[in-house]
Amino acid sequence: MKDIVLIAEDDPEFLTLLESVFEQHAHKLQAVCVENGEEAINVLKRDAVSLLVTDIQMPKIDGLALLSYVNTNYPGLPCIVMTSFTPDKKMFSLYVRALQSDVRKMLTSETFRFFNKPFKMNELVEAVFEILERDDLGGTIKGISVASFIQMIEMEQKTCQLEIHSSKSLTGLLVFKDGVLYNAVHGKLKGEEAAIQIIATDNQTIHINEVEAKLIIDREIKSETIGLIMEAMRRKDESKNS
Numbered sequence: 001m002k003d004i005v006l007i008a009e010d011d012p013e014f015l016t017l018l019e020s021v022f023e024q025h026a027h028k029l030q031a032v033c034v035e036n037g038e039e040a041i042n043v044l045k046r047d048a049v050s051l052l053v054t055d056i057q058m059p060k061i062d063g064l065a066l067l068s069y070v071n072t073n074y075p076g077l078p079c080i081v082m083t084s085f086t087p088d089k090k091m092f093s094l095y096v097r098a099l100q101s102d103v104r105k106m107l108t109s110e111t112f113r114f115f116n117k118p119f120k121m122n123e124l125v126e127a128v129f130e131i132l133e134r135d136d137l138g139g140t141i142k143g144i145s146v147a148s149f150i151q152m153i154e155m156e157q158k159t160c161q162l163e164i165h166s167s168k169s170l171t172g173l174l175v176f177k178d179g180v181l182y183n184a185v186h187g188k189l190k191g192e193e194a195a196i197q198i199i200a201t202d203n204q205t206i207h208i209n210e211v212e213a214k215l216i217i218d219r220e221i222k223s224e225t226i227g228l229i230m231e232a233m234r235r236k237d238e239s240k241n242s
Helices: 012-023 037-046 063-073 090-099 102-107 121-136 146-156 192-200 225-241
Strands: 003-008 029-034 049-055 079-083 112-116 160-166 169-177 180-186 205-209
Touching: 003 012, 003 037, 003 121, 012 029, 012 121, 029 037, 037 049, 037 063, 049 063, 049 121, 063 079, 063 146, 063 205, 079 121, 079 146, 112 121, 146 160, 146 169, 146 180, 146 192, 146 225, 169 192, 180 192, 180 225, 192 225
Parallel strands: 003 029, 003 049, 049 079, 079 112
Antiparallel strands: 160 169, 160 205, 169 180
């Protein structure tokens, strides 16, 4: 049986290009192309999808909401995210520096990839087959991490509230305004320590919602988010080694 690769992209010309590229590999996989997250969710409910390739900015249900749905309902599904994140944004240089360190290995150890538009089609195709082959060989597949989700929210400068669940119970909240992490709550903890604890915890599901206005009045988190991610990963690594 062929692997089904679900591709969600709202630009009709780019979607047609993607469809034609993967049509050349129709003997190995079946590419199902849709124009928004709502259509993608319908396909996920209907077909046994092996890999999701999605844009972020889409009508009806955007890519972040789609990834949140996947994280909750299909936590083992590998994902490739296509973004239009441009190098002149403030956070880009911070992420490049951080991802050149050991943090890069920790953040990209899952079957979860970013492709910044424009990108080379052959590189996307190679990544698709690498992930599919890894899955076929029984490689470890994990869900989308909180750290990866935070990166996308900052890149897209989105205002939203992430509800983080573990074992079906609410374990924390992360609040963003225009992509900036404003507040975090984790049990009795608030602010930066709460955010670090949330990021450092494994096997969580993520729900994305509209933010409660009262939570973005006063900003409790002053540090750059990438610093919080690095500290969370450091503690996580220390815990494993000990």
